[in-house]
Amino acid sequence: MSFKDRVVIVTGAAKGIGRVIAKRYCDEKANVIIVDIDYESGKKCLEMLTSSGNKAEFFEVDVSKSEDIDSFMQKVEQRYGRVDVLINNAGISVWKPPEELMVDAEPHSEAYAASKGGIIALTQTLAASYAKDHIRVNCISPGWIQTQDYDQLREIDHLQHFSQRVGKPDDIASACIYLTHGSNDFILGTNLVIDGGMTKKMMYRE
Numbered sequence: 001m002s003f004k005d006r007v008v009i010v011t012g013a014a015k016g017i018g019r020v021i022a023k024r025y026c027d028e029k030a031n032v033i034i035v036d037i038d039y040e041s042g043k044k045c046l047e048m049l050t051s052s053g054n055k056a057e058f059f060e061v062d063v064s065k066s067e068d069i070d071s072f073m074q075k076v077e078q079r080y081g082r083v084d085v086l087i088n089n090a091g092i093s094v095w096k097p098p099e100e101l102m103v104d105a106e107p108h109s110e111a112y113a114a115s116k117g118g119i120i121a122l123t124q125t126l127a128a129s130y131a132k133d134h135i136r137v138n139c140i141s142p143g144w145i146q147t148q149d150y151d152q153l154r155e156i157d158h159l160q161h162f163s164q165r166v167g168k169p170d171d172i173a174s175a176c177i178y179l180t181h182g183s184n185d186f187i188l189g190t191n192l193v194i195d196g197g198m199t200k201k202m203m204y205r206e
């Protein structure tokens with residue numbers, strides 16, 4: 001499947017990883033719907049995408065509110081009549097380099113880790129439930145993905161990774177394109193870890 005004219009929703013697309021994912025689907029000539037709670041950044045992202053002639057639309061939605069989601073999906077249904085790809089990227093990024101982590105941040109980190117573990121279990125269940133409808137569900141577990149000031153990173157930040165570099169939003173966007181491509185319909189219910197090998201190494205250096 002080519003992505004041309006496909007309807008692609010990317011949540012949390014105003015900034016960071018989601019913004020780059022949205023750009024990559026625009027490059028593939030998809031109809032990209034960007035969703036974010038941050039109106040100002042969402043509008044800026046939309047300008048960036050449409051100024052180069054891409055087909056994109058922005059909706060201000062809080063994905064933690066079911067009424068927001070219902071009203072958004074009704075509009076998508078009316079306007080496009082279908083959804084081909086949904087990238088559930090919106091979330092709170094609490095990942096920090098170790099020197100910025102505080103002891104009192106630990107409980108929060110545990111809740112964050114539990115929620116991410118839950119996503120893997122949910123992915124497997126949803127994949128099994130929707131397979132009969134030819135809907136594939138996969139998830140991605142990113143490692144350290146630097147969304148801004150990449151050139152400010154230290155040598156040790158890069159070299160501690162087996163990959164010899166910190167991740168970039170494009171690393172995640174490439175995985176989204178791969179997982180959602182029609183020719184990869186044998187891949188479902190999987191969790192793709194994209195972390196430069198860090199979870200095999202286990203320790204970040206200060």
Ligand SMILES: NC(=O)c1ccc[n+]([C@@H]2O[C@H](COP(=O)([O-])OP(=O)(O)OC[C@H]3O[C@@H](n4cnc5c(N)ncnc54)[C@H](O)[C@@H]3O)[C@@H](O)[C@H]2O)c1
Binds near residue numbers: 011015063091141142
């Ligand atoms: N950057 C990393 O190193 C990293 C690592 C692991 C996982 N992640 C995950 O990747 C995703 C994107 O991370 P990022 O670094 O680009 O974060 P980011 O903070 O730069 O961007 C997240 C976007 O989601 C939006 N958002 C937050 N809550 C929302 C809500 N309720 N409704 C709609 N939009 C909402 C924000 O406004 C923002 O535009 C997150 O789910 C994060 O947990 C990131």
